[in-house]
Amino acid sequence: MTTPPTLAPATDNAPTDNDPVLRADGVTMRFGGLTAVRGVDLTVHPREIVGLIGPNGAGKTTFFNCLTGLYIPTEGTVSYKGTVLPPKPHLVTKAGIARTFQNIRLFANMTVLENVLVGRHTRTKEGLWSALLRSPGFKKAERTSEERATELLEFIGLAHKRDHLARNLPYGEQRKLEIARALASEPGLLLLDEPTAGMNPQETRATEELVLAIRDKGIAVLVIEHDMRFIFNLCDRVAVLVQGEKLVEGTSDTVQADERVVAAYLGEPFEGAPGEAEAAEVAAAEAAADTAADAPSTPGTTKGEAP
Numbered sequence: 001m002t003t004p005p006t007l008a009p010a011t012d013n014a015p016t017d018n019d020p021v022l023r024a025d026g027v028t029m030r031f032g033g034l035t036a037v038r039g040v041d042l043t044v045h046p047r048e049i050v051g052l053i054g055p056n057g058a059g060k061t062t063f064f065n066c067l068t069g070l071y072i073p074t075e076g077t078v079s080y081k082g083t084v085l086p087p088k089p090h091l092v093t094k095a096g097i098a099r100t101f102q103n104i105r106l107f108a109n110m111t112v113l114e115n116v117l118v119g120r121h122t123r124t125k126e127g128l129w130s131a132l133l134r135s136p137g138f139k140k141a142e143r144t145s146e147e148r149a150t151e152l153l154e155f156i157g158l159a160h161k162r163d164h165l166a167r168n169l170p171y172g173e174q175r176k177l178e179i180a181r182a183l184a185s186e187p188g189l190l191l192l193d194e195p196t197a198g199m200n201p202q203e204t205r206a207t208e209e210l211v212l213a214i215r216d217k218g219i220a221v222l223v224i225e226h227d228m229r230f231i232f233n234l235c236d237r238v239a240v241l242v243q244g245e246k247l248v249e250g251t252s253d254t255v256q257a258d259e260r261v262v263a264a265y266l267g268e269p270f271e272g273a274p275g276e277a278e279a280a281e282v283a284a285a286e287a288a289a290d291t292a293a294d295a296p297s298t299p300g301t302t303k304g305e306a307p
Ligand SMILES: Nc1ncnc2c1ncn2[C@@H]1O[C@H](COP(=O)(O)OP(=O)(O)OP(=O)(O)O)[C@@H](O)[C@H]1O
Pocket: 031, 034, 036, 054, 055, 056, 057, 058, 059, 060, 061, 062, 063
């Protein structure tokens, strides 16, 4: 019987298809005395849909803001396809990370098409003078952008509304338009912050389909969402943040079965909860102080002094 050939170990550091698109290493964000995010590591691989969940105030949006350059993390680094990102939102977008926000941020008085075209600005090289003089290069770039924007509107099902004002779209379509605008920057990773907030069940289902279709186009997705059915249906992997720390990470089944996650959502204490060590230290110090207070005093010593 012949032994199957073994793969030779990689001899160089060339990126492979399975290298993470996103790698967050020890990301910490403090606001004065409040640590909103504490030492969070997270990776997202190509074509993965990763969910980020956690109770209100757990630090999810703050973490997104660290990933996208809106905040400069107090500690830690964020890399996209192996390169550490500068903490500047436009450079992060240019590198290949696009995002949507918890609250819709469209240009309400611009048309649907114009909103998508705005999202393309990091992909067009023509400068201000070229635009003002309407140079041939600018006109060509403008045509290409419009074609691409139209394709994206077809993809999300809003091509028939391209000339409507964004503010006249129903809520669910405004959310879709935000996603199309994010996709216009041609990202390799899309971050979605509560994409189904305020949606009815049909709109939520349609958003689920849309996220799967985005993944099928080869774009990785990291999504924050409070709708657990959405998250557990959709995600290849789920990370749970509690009080700024990553508590659990795994498949939907692993996370759903983890009693610490249930406890965190119900606000119950659990073994290993963030802050538990500090709480235990305080309790031990208080117990020691009580014992000292109850103990009969030794002649020649006063409370708090060594004999
Ligand atoms: N700019 C800021 N300055 C001070 N504190 C902040 C700032 N942004 C967030 N925080 C605090 O950081 C903590 C985490 O907030 P964050 O919005 O990231 O949580 P979240 O998990 O996204 O919550 P939700 O699910 O309610 O959106 C909260 O205590 C919040 O008050």
